[in-house]
Amino acid sequence: MQRRQILAAALLIPLEGLAQTCGAPTPRQTEGPFFKTQSPMRASLVEKSAKSKLVLTGVVLSPQCKPVANALLDFWHADEEGDYDNRGFRYRGHQFSDAQGRYRLETIVPAEYPGRARHIHVKVQAPGGRVLTTQLYFPDEPGNRTDGSYRRELTMQVVRKGAQRDARVDFVVAA
Ligand code: FE
Secondary structure, three states: OHHHHHHHHHHHHHHHHHHHHHHOOOOOOOOOOOOOOOOOEOOEOOOOOOOOEEEEEEEEEOOOOOEOOOOEEEEEOOOOOOOOOOOOOOOEEEEEOOOOOEEEEEEOOOOOEOOEOOEEEEEEEOOOOOOEEEEEEOOOOHHHHOOOOOOHHHEOEEEEEOOEEEEEOOEEOOO
16 A cells, blocks of 8 residues: 555656646747847758767647647757858758757767857747747756856756767647
8 A cells, every 4th residue: 555655756746847847938048149030940050070979859849738749940050160150051940849848959069169058059939939049958967057048947958879869859838
């Protein structure tokens, strides 16, 4: 009997956690000076010269925790020197979530640049919805402590697999 109660308690914790994270809208953050419109539609930003690989996956959810299909996800970030491509579209690309709300981005690990913790910029928009502009952060970065923009709620879950990092972030946007 007691054992059963403990099991039930263990099961309830993750369920509650899930309900909370998908109910709270993803926080907004400043766009910054380097956004460009008309990024190419592509799910991989990796180039031949890449020294690192980051695979970012997740789902786009409504505040009612329903998957949002065909949501626009537009990513941009710095290169491995901490520079943005403002002439072309290196490390810029957009894609749409699938029928289950899922997305997958293959890219590199962007370098930090002065004053900023390592981060990825993104705009997420449900079909016909308001654009969410925000930034994603890496865990265990010394820069997170000194960058005033850093938010724990916007930190990706990252697992290292050799030279590759697998990252996970779900978005909650108004549909
Ligand atoms: Fe930036």
